[in-house]
Amino acid sequence: xxxxxxxxxxxxxxxxxxxxxxxxxxxxxxxxxxxxxxxxxxxxxxxxxxxxxxxxxxxxxxxxxxxxxxxxxxxxxxxxxxxxxxxxxxxxxx
Amino acid sequence: xxxxxxxxxxxxxxxxxxxxxxxxxxxxxxxxxxxxxxxxxxxxxxxxxxxxxxxxxxxxxxxxxxxxxxxxxxxxxxxxxxxxxxxxxxxxxxxxxxxxxxxxxxxxxxxxxxxxxxxxxxxxxxxxxxxxxxxxxxxxxxxxxxxxxxxxxxxxxxxxxxxxxxxxxxxxxxxxxxxxxxxxxxxxxxxxxxxxxxxxxxxxxxxxxxxxxxxxxxxxxxxxxxxxxxxxxxxxxxxxxxxxxxxxxxxxxxxxxxxxxxxxxxxxxxxxxxxxxxxxxxxxxxxxxxxxxxxxxxxxxxxxxxxxxxxxxxxxxxxxxxxxxxxxxxxxxxxxxxxxxxxxxxxxxxxxxxxxxxxxxxxxxxxxxxxxxxxxxxxxxxxxxxxxxxxxxxxxxxxxxxxxxxxxxxxxxxxxxxxxxxxxxxxxxxxxxxxxxxxxxxxxxxxxxxxxxxxxxxxxxxxxxxxxxxxxxxx
Numbered sequence: 001x002x003x004x005x006x007x008x009x010x011x012x013x014x015x016x017x018x019x020x021x022x023x024x025x026x027x028x029x030x031x032x033x034x035x036x037x038x039x040x041x042x043x044x045x046x047x048x049x050x051x052x053x054x055x056x057x058x059x060x061x062x063x064x065x066x067x068x069x070x071x072x073x074x075x076x077x078x079x080x081x082x083x084x085x086x087x088x089x090x091x092x093x094x
Numbered sequence: 095x096x097x098x099x100x101x102x103x104x105x106x107x108x109x110x111x112x113x114x115x116x117x118x119x120x121x122x123x124x125x126x127x128x129x130x131x132x133x134x135x136x137x138x139x140x141x142x143x144x145x146x147x148x149x150x151x152x153x154x155x156x157x158x159x160x161x162x163x164x165x166x167x168x169x170x171x172x173x174x175x176x177x178x179x180x181x182x183x184x185x186x187x188x189x190x191x192x193x194x195x196x197x198x199x200x201x202x203x204x205x206x207x208x209x210x211x212x213x214x215x216x217x218x219x220x221x222x223x224x225x226x227x228x229x230x231x232x233x234x235x236x237x238x239x240x241x242x243x244x245x246x247x248x249x250x251x252x253x254x255x256x257x258x259x260x261x262x263x264x265x266x267x268x269x270x271x272x273x274x275x276x277x278x279x280x281x282x283x284x285x286x287x288x289x290x291x292x293x294x295x296x297x298x299x300x301x302x303x304x305x306x307x308x309x310x311x312x313x314x315x316x317x318x319x320x321x322x323x324x325x326x327x328x329x330x331x332x333x334x335x336x337x338x339x340x341x342x343x344x345x346x347x348x349x350x351x352x353x354x355x356x357x358x359x360x361x362x363x364x365x366x367x368x369x370x371x372x373x374x375x376x377x378x379x380x381x382x383x384x385x386x387x388x389x390x391x392x393x394x395x396x397x398x399x400x401x402x403x404x405x406x407x408x409x410x411x412x413x414x415x416x417x418x419x420x421x422x423x424x425x426x427x428x429x430x431x432x433x434x435x436x437x438x439x440x441x442x443x444x445x446x447x448x449x450x451x452x453x454x455x456x457x458x459x460x461x462x463x464x465x466x467x468x469x470x471x472x473x474x475x476x477x478x479x480x481x482x483x484x485x486x487x488x489x490x491x492x493x494x495x496x497x498x499x500x501x502x503x504x505x506x507x508x509x510x511x512x513x514x515x516x517x518x519x520x521x522x523x524x525x526x527x528x529x530x531x532x533x534x535x536x537x538x539x540x541x542x543x544x545x546x547x548x549x550x551x552x553x554x555x556x557x558x559x560x561x562x563x564x565x566x567x568x569x
Contacts, residue, residue, distance in 0.1 A: 005457060014411060014456040015418070016449055017437040026453060032512050033454055037400040040470045043477070050472035051479060053302050053332070054528030055289045060331040074195045078422035089420055092432050 003038075005030050097122035098258040102167060102315035105261055109156055109166045116149040116156065116166030120210050123168045127212065127259050135234045136244075136254035138173050140213035141180050152208040163318050164207040170260040172251050173214040174221055175306065176295035177201050180211075184297050185229035186219045188417050188424045188443035198295020199327045200264055200306050207322055212260055215250030219445045220414065221271055221299045223247050224517050227508060228447045235504070236278060238543055242501040245275030251309045252279040262310040262319050266296055268303045269402055270496070270521025273533035276309055277496035277546020280535045282563070283309045284316045287553045288528030289334035291320075292327030300409035301332075303402075303525040313534060313563035317341040320556065336554070344557050349565045350384030352490040352558075359395035360494040360520055372537035372545040373495045376566065380493065383565055388489070392481035395523060397474045402522035403515055404458050404471035410448075411455025417443065450511060479527045486552040491562055495520050496533045496546035524550055532559045534567065 007023045007030070018026060072085055079087045097119050100108065108114040124142060131137055145168065152166035171177060174184045176194035178201070183189045197205065204211065218228035226234040226249025234249045236242040237257040244253040248265030252275035255263055265272040267285040276283025284307045291306045298304060308319035321342065326335040356377055361370055381387050419425035419439030426438035444452070458467035485492060497517055507514045524531045529550055536547040551559045 003463075007453075010453050010457045010460065013460060014449075014452045015415075015433075015436040015440050016444075016452065017441045018449075026450065029450060029511055030453060030457065032510075033403065033450075033515070034457070034467075036512050036515070037404050037458075037467060037471075039400045040397060040404070040467070040474060043394065043397050043474060045470060045473035045477070048473040048476050050469060051475040052472055054479075055332050055334060057332060057334075062328065071195065077195065078192055080419060080423075080425035087421055090429060090431055090435055 003034055005034065098126045101311050102163070102261050102318055105167055106163045110161065112156070116152040116210060117146065119166065120145050120149040120168050120212070123212055123260065130257055131259060133235065133240055134237055134253050134257050134259070135232045136215060136250040136257060136259055137170065137213045138183065138185060138216040138229070138231055138250060139181060141211055144180065145210050145212050148208065148210045152210060155208055162207045162322070164204065164209040164322055166208060166210060167261050168210045168212050169204070170212050170215045170251065170254050170263040171201065172217055172248055172263070172265045174217060174266055174297040175200060175264060176297070177211065177214065180214065182214065182297070184220050185217045185231055186443065186445065186448070187230045190424065192423055194295070196295065199292035199329065200323045201295060203323050215248065215254060215263055215265070217250055218247035218447065220297065220448050221247040221266055221268055222410070222447050222451050224270070224274060224514055225507070226250060226275070227504065228445060230445055233504060236501045238280060238501070239541070241503055242543070243278065243504050245278035245501060247271040248309065249275045252276050252281055252283065255279070255281045255309050255311060262308055262315055264306055264323070265309050266304055266306050267525065268299050269406060269525050270518050272307045272309060273521050273531060273546070273548060274497050274518070276533040277544065278501035280544030281309055281311060282313055282316045283307065283533040284320060284556070285524060285531050286320060286324065286556060287530040289332055290324045290338065290530070290554070290556070292330040292333045294327050294329040298413040300406040301413060302409060303406055313532065313560055313567050314342060314345060316532070317345060317560045339557070341557055341560050344561050345564045347561055348383070349380065349562050352562065353386045353388070353488060354380055355388055355390040355485050355489040355492045357390050357392050357395065357485070357492060357494065359392055364498050364516065364519070365495060366499045368539040369495050369499060369545050373493065373547045376536040376547045377493045379566065379569060380562070383569060390485050390489070392478070392485065394474060394477035394481050398478050398523040398526055399515065399519050401471040401474040401478070402518070402526055403454070404467045405475065405526070407451045407455035408459050408468050409455070411452045411459065414448070414452055419443070475526050478523055482523070482527045482529060482552070490551070490558055491555070492550040494548045494550065496548045497521070500539050500543035500545055520548065529553060530556045530559055532563045534563050
């Protein structure tokens with residue numbers, strides 16, 4: 001398998017903006033890594049189940065009880081910008 | 095008495111025997127750190143005032159004849175493990191000023207036993223790397239030779255234990271990040287079975303692979319630390335609820351009559367001859383102690399490394415989506431809209447290797463490629479698990495190298511990501527299968543650089559590995 005990576009599309013999916021120089025390096029490095037990952041195609045996995053997770057745990061449920069105290073100030077302490085007890089961001093719609 | 099030379103067991107005995115106070119021990123460690131860490135660079139941040147306060151508290155508890163094996167013992171903690179009130183940066187500009195609003199499960203455990211936190215350990219940014227060269231803040235050096243890397247990503251954790259700058263440290267292991275630096279620095283590193291130690295408060299890299307574990311001077315010390323941190327946590331839904339018991343209980347029972355396997359895939363192409371010889375020699379030592387050794391094979395093993403890089407990068411790209419400059423962490427200065435805020439923040443906040451892995455994961459999960467890479471890797475994961483299972487039907491543990499080489503020069507492998515990744519070939523299968531493994535010294539090369547071996551067991555067989563490791567250490 002030889003794959004042409006659309007670096008612009010992947011960077012957009014990853015929410016990264018890369019300079020032209022970074023894109024060129026990324027394209028060549030990702031190409032090498034994916035070339036290496038293409039080894040996976042060699043092995044026959046037809047009929048093999050996937051393992052997404054090693055521990056056979058399904059949903060973990062608990063009673064809906066509050067176990068921690070509210071700490072708005074503590075949680076907001078790390079927010080880059082805030083106002084009136086909320087985090088603030090640029091306008092998202094007009 | 096040279097305080098910093100004492101093992102955890104020795105120091106604990108002296109603290110409980112009132113031969114030494116925790117404050118004295120803590121001060122001795124800061125003296126040692128001040129003397130050597132300028133050169134080694136194991137610590138990313140010291141927490142001296144917190145430490146001295148914790149040491150005073152520990153001394154009060156010890157004075158009453160109370161406390162545990164960890165009370166008053168100075169240790170270090172990897173900088174991707176949350177410590178309330180102390181910056182937890184993941185060695186990233188993204189979290190340079192992040193002050194966690196809560197303690198990780200393991201931090202809570204340490205605090206409950208009144209262990210003394212000396213500081214936070216340097217690492218590869220977000221635990222992505224094998225050399226600790228990817229830290230946004232500093233490069234950690236190997237205490238055996240400061241022109242060489244300490245390994246990674248828990249390079250600071252391993253270097254500090256080797257340089258006697260902490261009694262023990264906590265690290266995290268996603269693909270070998272405890273075991274490989276332990277091997278490069280000649281110390282003991284233990285990666286527990288997935289689910290044994292809560293990941294609550296560990297900044298996620300690849301959630302299905304990450305585990306926290308100890309780095310220590312010997313097997314017994316690692317077992318004592320594991321005793322403290324193993325256990326169920328309702329705040330981690332993957333935490334396994336079982337009785338873990340005392341990991342030192344069977345430690346001295348010997349290995350006579352045990353069976354160990356040497357998988358041929360671990361001794362093939364690419365391994366340094368001196369590393370190979372040292373690990374084979376260790377297997378011979380086990381044989382002399384009454385262990386029956388047999389050669390085995392796990393055919394799917396050669397696919398473990400590509401499967402690992404696909405799975406871990408996919409999970410990372412998803413996990414690291416949370417770093418968007420909105421709620422916490424770095425935010426870029428000038429932006430016109432949300433999209434630009436996200437992109438500028440992430441592009442300025444993440445380093446090169448982190449961006450590379452996010453890109454790789456985003457690619458492998460994207461439309462058209464998901465089946466060929468991500469799904470395929472998860473199928474290969476099943477085959478690797480099956481391969482290990484069949485070995486453990488007839489064997490108590492596996493003996494293998496930790497890495498194909500000893501510690502290499504700083505800068506030697508930074509040019510080629512693939513070459514760097516190849517160094518993880520012997521450690522990643524363990525994470526893929528969620529198994530426990532110990533990395534411990536088994537010799538040195540002609541330059542005196544430590545060589546590590548890896549003992550791998552079936553799930554929840556830490557006691558067996560500790561028993562085997564202790565027997566080897568005390569042979």
